[in-house]
Amino acid sequence: MRFIRLLFLALLAIVLIALALANRQIVTLSAFPANFGQYLGGTWSVSLPLFLVIFLAMAFGVLVGFIWEWLREAHLRRESRQRAAEVSRLEQEVGHLRTNHVGPRDEVLAIVDGPTARASSSPKPRPIASPAPAPGTTLPASR
Incomplete structure (x- = not known):
């Protein structure tokens, strides 16, 4: 090229x-x-x-063409700025809703969300595996 x-x-x-x-x-x-x-x-x-x-x-013709196109596309640039501002506002709103209206923590969703979600929700990361079995996963005691 x-x-x-x-x-x-x-x-x-x-x-x-x-x-x-x-x-x-x-x-x-x-x-x-x-x-x-x-x-x-x-x-x-x-x-x-x-x-x-x-x-x-x-x-001179090239300069007039550039200015003409810049003026012709002004409404597209304005609409793009407005949409970018709206997207930014909506992203902030979604982030605010996630932090303030978080539901009960599901362990499966915590695994799917990955370490970034856990790092943002708690200051220190939890270990992935622990020596104690997870609740509800142990077999009944033998008789």
Whole structure:
């Protein structure tokens, strides 16, 4: 992919250099129609090489396109910010509900939740296995 990008940039540079070399003659750009600038005072024209006029026109077109798209997508960015704020608020609410309205602790759910849930609910981790059997798992005493 990097090679293709470099190849594209090299071809673009060659085309732009060829365009610049083929259009070196000087042209005059006027801001107003003929003889209208004399009524405003001063000269409202500039002489530049033709390739520079072409490059500036392309750069101006790209700039106008960027600004146009930025303005066109403003409502999408605003909606995205609003949705992100709503998601953040809902995540905080769910976290608050989990901490304040926790039901009775089920051992199976504690195993499924993993060590992160146990670490957040108690300051020191409980051992996974203990020497004493779990309640309700022992066999009746022999007679």
